[in-house]
Amino acid sequence: MKNPLDSIWATIISGLVLTAALVVAAKNFLL
Amino acid sequence: MELIPALARWLHFLAGIMWVGLLYYFNFVQIPALKAAAADGTAAGITKHVAPRALLYFRWSAVVTWLAGAALLGGQFVSAFTLSKGHALIGIGAWLGTIMLFNVWVIIWPNQQKILGLRPATDEAKNRARRTALLASRANLMLSIPMLFFMAGGLTHRAAFGL
Numbered sequence: 001m002k003n004p005l006d007s008i009w010a011t012i013i014s015g016l017v018l019t020a021a022l023v024v025a026a027k028n029f030l031l
Numbered sequence: 032m033e034l035i036p037a038l039a040r041w042l043h044f045l046a047g048i049m050w051v052g053l054l055y056y057f058n059f060v061q062i063p064a065l066k067a068a069a070a071d072g073t074a075a076g077i078t079k080h081v082a083p084r085a086l087l088y089f090r091w092s093a094v095v096t097w098l099a100g101a102a103l104l105g106g107q108f109v110s111a112f113t114l115s116k117g118h119a120l121i122g123i124g125a126w127l128g129t130i131m132l133f134n135v136w137v138i139i140w141p142n143q144q145k146i147l148g149l150r151p152a153t154d155e156a157k158n159r160a161r162r163t164a165l166l167a168s169r170a171n172l173m174l175s176i177p178m179l180f181f182m183a184g185g186l187t188h189r190a191a192f193g194l
Contacts, residue, residue: 005169008058015176022123022177023192030119031194 039102046095051175053089058172061085062165078147086143093135097128120194124181131171131178138167 004010061077068074104111104125111122142160145152152160180188188194 003166005166005173008169008172011058011169011173012176015173018173019177019180022181023194026119026123026194027192030114030123031116 036103036105039099043096043099043103046092046099049088049092050096051179053085053092054168054171054175056085057089057168062168082143083147083149086140086147090135090140093132097132100125100128120181120184120188124178124184127174127178127181131174134167134171139164139171142167 004014061082065074065077068077101108104121107118107121110118111125114122114126141150142164144150145157145160146164184194
């Protein structure tokens, strides 16, 4: 499998997915 | 508004814009430009005159950003980093920023020193350093997206996301 960090757009999408995952985690476990 | 937090916030923004701005410059401009420049033999202009200056401001603005952020947190520093109630959101942003600072000083800068010939390295070591520095820089680009989301959290986030 290709590393998403090799592509700038896949990196940005990964950042958006990570943001969404952290928002869900924060809402459910931290707040 | 108290003077120290106001100055710390101002400095945090100024240095943070320089740090993340240069991170975006590396990823969106310099890396693709180097590929094109290598093809027509003009890469030396970038690696000799542009990259060392950009890296100088990049790594030191990262330090200033972190220190100003720590000063801004003040007595809430420990609460933020332990993700305590009421400080969890800024704490996530602070952790992401701290991981990014670690990447700059422990991975990106030592490898860039090899790539730019500031430290002796074989061609094979330089190639490995290029790959490692690229991945660390891209990881920081990825981390900057949630970092800025949580750092900028305020009323908008509460309204839109119930945070």
